[in-house]
Amino acid sequence: MLDPTEHQLPKANFWRAVGTIAWKDLTAELRNKEIVSAMFIFSLLVILIFNFSLELDKSARENVAAGVLWVTFIFAATLGLNRTFAAEKDRGSLDGLLLAPIDRSALFFGKLLSTFVFILIVEIIVVPVFSVLYSISMFNPMFLLVLLLGTLGYTVVGTLLAAMAVHTRAREVMLPILLFPVAVPVVMAAVRASADILAGAKWGRVAGPINLVVVYDIILFAIAIMTFDYLIEE
Amino acid sequence: MQPNRSLRILTMSTGLLVLLSLYMIFFYAPREIIMGDVQRVFYYHVAAGWVGALAFLVTLIVSILYLVTNNVRWDQVAISSVEIGVVFTTMNIASGSIWARPIWNTWWTWDPRLTTATVMWLLYVAYLMLRQGLEDPERQRRFAGVYGIVAFVSVPFTFLAIRIWRTIHPVIIGSSDPAAEGQFDMTTRMRTTFFFSLFTFTVLYTTLLWHRIRIEGLASRVAIMKSRLWND
Numbered sequence: 516m517l518d519p520t521e522h523q524l525p526k527a528n529f530w531r532a533v534g535t536i537a538w539k540d541l542t543a544e545l546r547n548k549e550i551v552s553a554m555f556i557f558s559l560l561v562i563l564i565f566n567f568s569l570e571l572d573k574s575a576r577e578n579v580a581a582g583v584l585w586v587t588f589i590f591a592a593t594l595g596l597n598r599t600f601a602a603e604k605d606r607g608s609l610d611g612l613l614l615a616p617i618d619r620s621a622l623f624f625g626k627l628l629s630t631f632v633f634i635l636i637v638e639i640i641v642v643p644v645f646s647v648l649y650s651i652s653m654f655n656p657m658f659l660l661v662l663l664l665g666t667l668g669y670t671v672v673g674t675l676l677a678a679m680a681v682h683t684r685a686r687e688v689m690l691p692i693l694l695f696p697v698a699v700p701v702v703m704a705a706v707r708a709s710a711d712i713l714a715g716a717k718w719g720r721v722a723g724p725i726n727l728v729v730v731y732d733i734i735l736f737a738i739a740i741m742t743f744d745y746l747i748e749e
Numbered sequence: 750m751q752p753n754r755s756l757r758i759l760t761m762s763t764g765l766l767v768l769l770s771l772y773m774i775f776f777y778a779p780r781e782i783i784m785g786d787v788q789r790v791f792y793y794h795v796a797a798g799w800v801g802a803l804a805f806l807v808t809l810i811v812s813i814l815y816l817v818t819n820n821v822r823w824d825q826v827a828i829s830s831v832e833i834g835v836v837f838t839t840m841n842i843a844s845g846s847i848w849a850r851p852i853w854n855t856w857w858t859w860d861p862r863l864t865t866a867t868v869m870w871l872l873y874v875a876y877l878m879l880r881q882g883l884e885d886p887e888r889q890r891r892f893a894g895v896y897g898i899v900a901f902v903s904v905p906f907t908f909l910a911i912r913i914w915r916t917i918h919p920v921i922i923g924s925s926d927p928a929a930e931g932q933f934d935m936t937t938r939m940r941t942t943f944f945f946s947l948f949t950f951t952v953l954y955t956t957l958l959w960h961r962i963r964i965e966g967l968a969s970r971v972a973i974m975k976s977r978l979w980n981d
Contacts, residue, residue, distance in 0.1 A: 679892045683882030696871040700906035742895040
């Protein structure tokens, strides 16, 4: 059993550890740009495939835009999430991280932060491209808020499950199988809210789905913090 | 390795209860006036859904207990309960689909209840696949414990998320939506049959769970014996 008091450190150290882990990932990514570029190209491919498979004309495009965009991000984010722990494990650096005298949940927060930033970067590039390709204006603060909250919830639960999937035999295949059914509610609510916002709905109509996303984010966050220690080797 | 006396008695009484409930469903309960005989699927449909939900709730509780106590016994209950839950959820979905064909005129519709049941089924199939994909038994138990918690928590959210769209699934117990299709009122005989089916399935779940945990215990004993044999 883990003894939580064993690694207890002052608060300032905790956040510094989180920052260090996230910064390490970001620096590595800045050098090789592996994850972000893969996610970006993959997103473009998914958008392209949707365009041909659904044979979208102007009105159809407006109806399915929110759904297509979310599916694109869900698929692309899964690629990024797969790499968070897999890269560490392949290099054998996961053991090094575990040897560091830091709280285990700092590792979770650090990984969550770096993955979240990667996915956000991809979204910041893809949203303008998407709005040009589908000729829909997406620069709506409410829409961007939903995008942020939905992505956060998906990344939280995705980071938790990626820490699990990395130890399984077919890890790249296992992550979506574990993650998609758990993420159904946050994705559905986010798609619903996004579609309504893009169709010009007022706050009253979209408040329900947005609240659901927020509550999901908070509860899954709490569960992730409570259970992450059990996913890390002793 | 025979099962002990109380388990044998329980198994036999479960068999009798199932036979009795079948008799009640087909002969004691009256024929529903609008839907006809197909309505009789309702008794086992709801009972199977109830056992599925119960099994996953049990999994949640024993998963937490396993993570807290680190006692392998709880994990054996968890895997047993998930397997039974998946089987009963499958029965629930399949029987619902059979009923929906004549009543809703479609095998399937993306209604909140149906979608939630399907997502729940997928979650616990993923749970079983996760266990299969992990080689180290200790890690398998820990990870399964965490997933058992995460999976259960996401079920009510799924229901709420899809609730944004309107449901056509009838609600027999509790408040009913007048727009639901296939709604009916139960007569006394129907109600007796219904509660008897629920009772039968709950007993059936207990019996299966007991047998399954026993197999799990035997399997781990065999594993220990095997490893001793190798080491000698």
